[in-house]
Amino acid sequence: MKIEKRSKRIVISLMVLFILTVLFLASANSEEDLRIVGENSIILSDNWTIRYGDSQEQAVRLPVDLDVEPGTAYEALIVLPNVANQLDYLLLRASMQDVVVYLDDQEIHRAEKPETQGIVSPVASTWIMFKLPRDFQGKTLKLVLKSDIAAFSGHINKVILGEDSSLIYYVFKQGFSGFIVFLVLFTMGLLVILFSILSKSVADNRFLYLGLLVIATSIWILSEARLLQFFMGNRYIIGGISYLMVPLMGSFFSLYAKETIFVEQRNKRLMQLMAWLYLFLLIATMILQGFGISAFIETMNIMFVVIFVNVIVFALLMGSELVKQKNQNAKQFFKYMSVLSISVILEGIAFFTNHFDYTSVFLRIGSLIFFGLLLTDSYLYFKRSLQSQKERDLYEALAYKDVLTGGNNRAAFERDFEILRNKEVPFRLVLLDLNELKYINDNYGHGSGDDALKTLYTMMHDAFMPEGVCYRVGGDEFAILMESTEKTTVKLSILQMRKYLKRAESHVEYPLEVAIGTDVYDAKTWSNLTKFYHHVDQQMYADKLERKQMRKTKFAIEVQ
Incomplete structure (x- = not known):
C-alpha cells in the first residue's frame, strides 16, 4: 500500500512538472502568432446617438437599455470609422428584436421575424452578420430596432466591425x-x-x-x-x-x-x-x-x-x-x-x-x-x-451447485425441470444410479466412493453434452434432462457414457457401473409429475436388477 501511494505521488508530481515546463516553453515562444483566424475587429461601443420618441441622447456607450414601450421603434446612429477595406462586415446581436440597418439613410439589411401561417414561430435572439457596401468609411450607420418583448424593448447590444472570419471567431470565443x-x-x-x-x-x-x-x-x-x-x-x-x-x-x-x-x-x-x-x-x-x-x-x-x-x-x-x-x-x-x-x-x-x-x-x-x-x-x-x-x-450459484461433483444439484434439477415443463413441449428424463456404491465405500473407503461419484458425473457430462444437462439429485442418484426426445440420440449418449466408464474402470480397483431409466415427458400423457418420475425410477430399478442378475450369471459361469 505504501509503495502504491508513493508511486501515485511520483506520477502526479511528474505530470505537474510536465505541465509547468510546457507552459514555460510556450511563454518563451509567444511572439509569433500562428492562429488561422485573427482578432481583426473593432467594437463600436462609444459615441452613439440614440433616438426614441421625442428624446435624443448623444455620446451613448453600448450596450444600453432605454425606457421604451414594447412595439415602439428606436434608433441608434454612429459614423463609421476610417478603417481598412477588409473590415467590411458588421456583427450585432438582436435580442428578440426586429432590426433594420441603414447606411446614409439607404437600407442595406433587414432582419425581422417573418409572418407565418398556422403555427406561430417564436421570437429568437440571433446573431446578425452581413457585408457592408464599398466605401462605407465615414458614412452614418443607423440601426432601427423594435421588440414586442418588454424585457428586450429598448435594449441595444454591442456592434462590431471586422473581417468575417474574425467576427465568427469573436462569437465562438464569447460562448x-x-x-x-x-x-x-x-x-x-x-x-x-x-x-x-x-x-x-x-x-x-x-x-x-x-x-x-x-x-x-x-x-x-x-x-x-x-x-x-x-x-x-x-x-x-x-x-x-x-x-x-x-x-x-x-x-x-x-x-x-x-x-x-x-x-x-x-x-x-x-x-x-x-x-x-x-x-x-x-x-x-x-x-x-x-x-x-x-x-x-x-x-x-x-x-x-x-x-x-x-x-x-x-x-x-x-x-x-x-x-x-x-x-x-x-x-x-x-x-x-x-x-x-x-x-x-x-x-x-x-x-x-x-x-x-x-x-x-x-x-x-x-x-x-x-x-x-x-x-x-x-x-x-x-x-x-x-x-x-x-x-x-455467488450465493445463487452455490444454491444450485453440488459440492462434491462441482455440477448441478437437486435444486437446479427441480428448477430446470419446471422450466421445461412450462414450455409445454415434450422432453426426455434420464435417471441414473451408481451401482455398488456401498460396496466401494466399505471395501475401498469413502474417498474412493466420492471419486467414483465424481467420475460418473464427468463421464455423464462428456457423453450427453450438449444435448443434455446433468445433475446429481441424491447420494448415488443422477439425472439428465434432454430437450431432444429422439431414441437414437439418447441411446448413442448412453453407449458413449458406458464406454467412458469402462475405460475409467480399468484404472481403478472397483467397478464403475450404472443403472439407467429413461422416458419422454409429455403433458398430454403424464398429468401427474410424481407418477412420471416414479415410472422412470422404476425403469432404472429394473435395469439395476437386470444388471445384478447378469453379474451373478457371469460369476457362476466363471466359477464353473
Missing part, C-alpha cells in the same frame, strides 16, 4: 466556455444513458433519468451560450430550445430524485406528480407559443415560479426524511443541492433583473460541480450494486 461545458455534459449524459440500457446490475432507472437530465442541461447551456447558429438556422430551435429544456430538466430531476433519495412512498408519489406537472407545463408552453397566445419567454416567468416552489417543497421533503427516516441519501443530496440551488438563485436574479449577458453563466459552473458530484455518487452506488450482485450470483 467557448459554454460550448466546453456542453461537450462535457452531453458526452457524460450519453455514456450514462448507454450504461443504463446495457447494465443489468441496477434495479431502478436512476442512471436513465440522470443521463436525460444531464443531456437536457447540456443542450440548454449550448443554447444560452449563443452558439446554436453554428449548427442550425431553424428559428423554432434557436428561439425555443432553451425554454423547452427547462421543464424537461425539472421533470427528469424529479424522477431522478424519486428513484435515488426518498424512502417514504408519499414523497416518491409527490416527486412523480412534480414530474408530470413539468411535462404539463412543457406541453402548455408549446401550445401557447404555437397559437401565438404567449411567447416562450413570457411563460418562463411562470416556470421560474414553479421551480422556486419545487425547490422549497423538495427541501422540506428532504428535511422530513432526514428527521423521520434518518435518510443518509437525503443528507448527502442536500449538500449537492446547495451548490445547484445557489447557481439557480443567481440565475433567477439575473433573469428577473434583465441581466441576460449572465444567463447560464452561474448554472454552467453549478451544473458541472453538481453533476460531477452526482456522477461520483452514482459510480459509488453502482460499485456497491455490482458487489452485491456478485454476492447474489
